[in-house]
Amino acid sequence: MATEGPQAGRGVRRLCAQAGELHGAARALREDHHRALDAVRSALAPIRDRLVAEELGSIPVARLKDVTEGRLRLQAMEAAGMTSVRAVHEASRYELRQLPGVGEQTADRALAAARQIARAVAETVSVRIDVDRPEPRTTALVVALHRLVEAGPELRRALDAAARLDERLGALLPVARPAAGRLRMVFAGRKRRTRALAAVAELRQTVRDAQERALRLLLAQATTDLLRPPVSEIEAWVDFELRSAEYYSQLAEISEHRTDVAASEGFLPSDVAERVHAQPLDDTHRRVSLRGYQSFGARFALAQRRVILGDEMGLGKTVQAVAALAHLAAEGHSRFLVVCPAGVLINWTREIRARSTLRALPVHGPDRQDAYAQWCERGGVAVTTFDVLHTLPAPDTSKGAAPALLVVDEAHYVKNPDTRRARTVAVWAGQCERVLFLTGTPMENRVEEFRALLRHVRPDLVPAVRRSDAVAGPQAFRTSVAPAYLRRNQQDVLTELPALLQVDEWEEFSAADQDAYRAAVAEGNFMAMRRAAYADPEKSAKLQRLRELVEEAADNGLKVVVFSYFRDVLAAVAQVLGETTARTPVLGPISGSVPAARRQRLVDDFTGAGGPAVLLSQIEAGGVGLNLQAASVVVLCEPQVKPTLEHQAVARAHRMGQTRPVQVHRLLAADSVDERLLHILENKSRLFDAYARRSDTAEATPDAVDVSDAELARRIVEEEQQRLAGNAAGTACI
Known part of the structure; x- marks a missing residue:
């Protein structure tokens, strides 16, 4: 032969x-x-x-x-x-x-x-x-x-x-x-x-x-x-x-x-759980490792096709959605759509690019129609907002142009079927074979709202959802809606996760924010640049996101402490929260002018509140000497120049006596002084220096480690002036 x-x-x-x-x-x-x-x-x-x-x-x-x-x-x-x-x-x-x-x-x-x-x-x-x-x-x-x-x-x-x-x-x-x-x-x-x-x-x-x-x-x-x-x-x-x-x-x-397997799998019936376990999860296009419960959540979305993922805040719903997108991309699908509030659009874009090899395409702003046309032609993950979605032409299903997966973040935004955003989402959901709704709000406490969301993904299950199931308790409720709803709580799945979960919340300047920022840069005013995002509280992108975080924390019964370096920022926060979160008491602010006894009374009132509450504090006043372990959520209104100052403020809540993980949300504006400061906070040589010289004195006094930042502020102002001047020149040439 x-x-x-x-x-x-x-x-x-x-x-x-x-x-x-x-x-x-x-x-x-x-x-x-x-x-x-x-x-x-x-x-x-x-x-x-x-x-x-x-x-x-x-x-x-x-x-x-x-x-x-x-x-x-x-x-x-x-x-x-x-x-x-x-x-x-x-x-x-x-x-x-x-x-x-x-x-x-x-x-x-x-x-x-x-x-x-x-x-x-x-x-x-x-x-x-x-x-x-x-x-x-x-x-x-x-x-x-x-x-x-x-x-x-x-x-x-x-x-x-x-x-x-x-x-x-x-x-x-x-x-x-x-x-x-x-x-x-x-x-x-x-x-x-x-x-x-x-x-x-x-x-x-x-x-x-x-x-x-x-x-x-x-x-x-x-x-x-x-x-x-x-x-x-x-x-x-x-x-x-x-x-x-x-x-x-x-x-x-x-x-x-x-861990408690039943709890980590949302108390799903055995037949549904077995189907989820049998679902493969391709990681070819994924750049992040998943926790066991996160892998299960992504498989649930793929196996059940049209579902609501209702994990408690802090459990990584975005990562689970990205894992599902990456799997479908590995199967050969090319178009996906994410719909979210404007305040988290940039977060989604960054997460998709960081956690996968998929092409993220923001469909937002004045060029949204061009971006949408590009997505229709080349594919990728289009990320748009509820307000923009209704301006986009629905996909031509006869040509196979429908997204392989429609992801709707903060899905409780479409709970009212009479709103334009709910009607628009309903049209798109009807065109898509796979739909994934994400919400951190516990639906078992709001049966009618859940029924409204369920109509978008599995209308056939709506008649089976009865108020009596919710009365019987969260486990009974989840079992009754298992084909389309998965929720896990922190205490069930975070037994080995860090007690500290840090999330950078990236926002795009609103028009009012941008005007205030450009004026501050032109004046060379470093401190005004840092708080420009709060110049107009009614139009502030950061304040909109902060309000959403506080509302979600309240839905989950969590207490929130909000830190800022600036008193006027805290005043803006108090104004916005006071107008929109009547069911959540807002205490403070704690500032340098508040006597020590009064500060402690505010902390005691915050700790003793029977349900969710918000405590406002200047970071230098509340970051040292107070125990805030009643807080499960910490919001930093802006990054701090001194890393140790930020670290100490978080440590007020994340300390012995804290019985559940602490979530830290840092509000950041893209293309701004925040990005420059973030690079400093993440600079390893700076952190190395902080560790190498750690001592009791350094722990008690941030200035013992951090050097003078006057030169740093001057350099950042100059860089931003040059960047904005370059952008203006580029725009003029177009």
């Missing part, structure tokens, strides 16, 4: 050599990854052991009887001073048998019961990494995690590819090798020759696919990332502060912490 000639043999040998190298690279990556995981587990073990020991120390030794159904006699152990399960767990069999009255059987049963309780405790303890109080054990954990975090989301793709190649090539290579030599094929026998030739064909296809997908380069890059020498302790801590969520995501995956 021609396939058995010398030429064919040499070709097969080359093929086997290529496949062997690819197989070796895949196995090497998996081994390197296992070593990296082992390093994290080794660093994690003593921390978890300590947490388990502390928990066991609080459990009375009498609980051992519960495990053994009362068959254990503990009097001798209690008489010897063993009052907790920890004392028994840490004792050896020999030590227990030395106690008067403790025999071999009692010692064995007691140890077995203590170990059983310890295993149960180990499954529930949550590891918190305290950036303000680093100690050797947590430092070792952060350094070990850094290697995996630095490898980025591409590591998961590389590992998945390596696993497939290792299994496939490991099976094919031994079968194909006889075809590499003529004599081997002669003596192989007919069946073996047939299998060898079939294996060669499969090897050739596998190697070709790997080349087309550049898997060798992907494996090499991932291996290089995992083999980098460990960073210094301070560099690891600085990186942790910049992207703590990614560290906790890795930690939760490695520690295999068990």
